[in-house]
Amino acid sequence: MIDKELLEVLACPVCKEPVELTADGKGLKCVKCGRIYPIRDGIPIMLEEEAYFEGEESSSSEAEETG
Numbered sequence: 001m002i003d004k005e006l007l008e009v010l011a012c013p014v015c016k017e018p019v020e021l022t023a024d025g026k027g028l029k030c031v032k033c034g035r036i037y038p039i040r041d042g043i044p045i046m047l048e049e050e051a052y053f054e055g056e057e058s059s060s061s062e063a064e065e066t067g
């Protein structure tokens, strides 16, 4: 579970807007761009490359990393 206080200090790294907990509690959704940042082991992953959009669930398999 994510602390409300923590939520308040988190922001989307892309547009610097606040994020809110998704309905299933598994991610944090930017109120502006709609990116969803996954929460792993209770830790929000606030990285653009980790974010996904609704209906575009990121697969658990590792993506190829380049660069």
Ligand SMILES: [Zn+2]
Pocket: 012, 013, 014, 015, 016, 017, 030, 031, 032, 033, 034, 035
């Ligand atoms: Zn955003």
